[in-house]
Amino acid sequence: MFTILKKLLPARRDAVMLLVLLTASCGLWQMGLLDPIKLEPGTKEKARVLAVDNSQLVQMGFVQRGSQQLEVEVLTGKHRGKKFTATNELRSQMELDKVFVPGDTVLVGILHDARPELDTINAQDHYRIEYTLLLFGLFALLLICFGGYTGFCALLSFVFSCLAVWKLVIPLCLNGVNALLVSFLAVVLLSIVIILLVAGLTRKGAAALSGTLLGVIASAATGWIFTYLFKINGAVMPYSQSLLNAGYEYLNLSDIYIGAIFLSSSGAVMDLAMDVASGIEEVARRNQLGFVELCKSGLRIGRSVVGTMTTTLLLAYSGGYLTLMMVFAAQGTSPVDFINTPYVASEIVKTLVGSFGLVLVAPFTAVVGAWIFAGKKH
Numbered sequence: 001m002f003t004i005l006k007k008l009l010p011a012r013r014d015a016v017m018l019l020v021l022l023t024a025s026c027g028l029w030q031m032g033l034l035d036p037i038k039l040e041p042g043t044k045e046k047a048r049v050l051a052v053d054n055s056q057l058v059q060m061g062f063v064q065r066g067s068q069q070l071e072v073e074v075l076t077g078k079h080r081g082k083k084f085t086a087t088n089e090l091r092s093q094m095e096l097d098k099v100f101v102p103g104d105t106v107l108v109g110i111l112h113d114a115r116p117e118l119d120t121i122n123a124q125d126h127y128r129i130e131y132t133l134l135l136f137g138l139f140a141l142l143l144i145c146f147g148g149y150t151g152f153c154a155l156l157s158f159v160f161s162c163l164a165v166w167k168l169v170i171p172l173c174l175n176g177v178n179a180l181l182v183s184f185l186a187v188v189l190l191s192i193v194i195i196l197l198v199a200g201l202t203r204k205g206a207a208a209l210s211g212t213l214l215g216v217i218a219s220a221a222t223g224w225i226f227t228y229l230f231k232i233n234g235a236v237m238p239y240s241q242s243l244l245n246a247g248y249e250y251l252n253l254s255d256i257y258i259g260a261i262f263l264s265s266s267g268a269v270m271d272l273a274m275d276v277a278s279g280i281e282e283v284a285r286r287n288q289l290g291f292v293e294l295c296k297s298g299l300r301i302g303r304s305v306v307g308t309m310t311t312t313l314l315l316a317y318s319g320g321y322l323t324l325m326m327v328f329a330a331q332g333t334s335p336v337d338f339i340n341t342p343y344v345a346s347e348i349v350k351t352l353v354g355s356f357g358l359v360l361v362a363p364f365t366a367v368v369g370a371w372i373f374a375g376k377k378h
Contacts, residue, residue: 017197021156024193028163034171042111045079046127047072047086049104057099063092070100070123072108082116084108086123098125105130150198157194164190169263176250180220183259187216187266194270203372204274204281211273211365212266218364219262219269219357226349227258236346257346265313265354269361272309276302276365284373294370302362310355317351 053069068088074080086108090097100106105127114121143151164186172182191212199205234253235241237260244251279301280294289297318325321343328338338344 017200018153018156021160021193021197025156025160025163028160028167031167033167034174042109042114043077044124045077045108045110046075046129047084047106047108047123048075049100049102049106049123050083051102052100054099057090060092063094064090064097064099065092066090068099068123070106072106072121072123074108074110075105077110079110079114079116084110084114084116084119084121086121088123100126153197157197160193161190165263173251173256173259174248179252179255179259180224183263184216184220187263188213190266191216191270195274199274199277204277204369207280207365207369207372208270208273208277210368211276211361212270214364214368215269215273215357215361216262216266218360219265219353220258222356223258223261223349223353226353227254227261230345230349232257232346232349233342236342261350261353262357264350265357268309268313268354268358272302272305272358273361273365275305276362277369280366280369280373289374291370291374294374295366298366298369299363302366306359306362309358313354313358314351317347317354321347 049070049072051071055069057064057066057068068090070086070088071083072086073083086106088098088100090099100123107124107127109122109124111119111121140155143155145151147154169182169186173179191209195209195212196205199208232254234255234257237253237257240253240256244253276298280298283289283297284294287293324343328341328344339348
């Protein structure tokens with residue numbers, strides 16, 4: 001029994017790193033670097049739709065416009081158990097409009113002094129928290145069951161990454177700190193945490209981390225150059241104009257766009273760097289090879305992986321703009337007009353710059369890994 005537990009439990013060094021990461025995650029959760037703008041003097045609560053009145057809705061082709069009247073029962077907060085009249089405004093925007101039916105669980109906005117018998121509250125959207133937690137729980141269970149301790153480390157790094165983006169990157173950017181610097185430092189932090197948590201304080205981890213950082217630097221430089229050559233306006237990002245109108249007019253949207261490029265591609269870069277570093281480690285462990293031979297082995301491993309990884313980036317980015325491409329195809333838009341459209345041009349820059357750093361990370365990791373593992377014997 002002791003032997004089985006010894007195999008399942010992490011080594012002392014890994015346990016210390018795990019404890020540090022858990023502490024850092026808790027610290028990030030408690031951190032508050034931003035005072036958000038309070039738009040509404042009230043609370044958001046969960047409610048159940050009891051009855052609906054669609055008499056004020058008007059069908060206009062594929063969309064509806066008007067006001068849907070609801071009777072809801074509040075399920076949380078100080079108004080729990082009370083029934084309110086709620087309104088749901090439809091503005092002929094399919095991506096934002098929703099039509100509720102009896103039995104739906106909705107998110108409502110309630111003023112602090114709202115009175116059930118007199119005031120009308122706002123039904124904002126479907127309540128999705130419970131299903132979000134259910135989906136995340138299933139994902140965590142599957143990851144831990146399949147990966148064991150390694151899966152738990154991967155889950156913890158996933159949570160830490162989410163907290164780092166939400167509690168560090170976003171508040172610092174909103175506070176006016178240079179978005180390029182913030183995004184780069186966030187990638188460095190996440191790379192150190194994720195790679196060292198998976199590979200530990202080993203030569204493989206050092207090689208993968210070095211290759212990742214060199215690839216991210218290349219992506220940052222390439223993204224900065226070609227964003228300005230393409231004259232990409234960062235306003236192509238969703239809700240960017242709403243952000244400026246909310247009182248953050250001092251933000252540099254182009255810097256945020258560039259930072260988002262290498263931040264979003266850093267995961268694939270880390271993946272490829274770890275693959276190459278692991279391959280070099282295995283080759284070095286079984287063969288007494290020098291720097292040149294190990295470097296060649298690393299390059300061959302990188303060539304085998306980089307093709308599918310660049311395609312992964314292409315599909316990941318283009319999938320979000322599938323309907324836009326369908327519109328161009330349906331209208332018979334020429335390639336010249338298609339490529340020069342700001343949204344398409346921004347996706348071209350995003351995909352190719354991310355792929356550029358991805359291609360470079362393989363030789364970077366191969367060279368550094370060969371130097372590290374060859375130095376072990378020579």
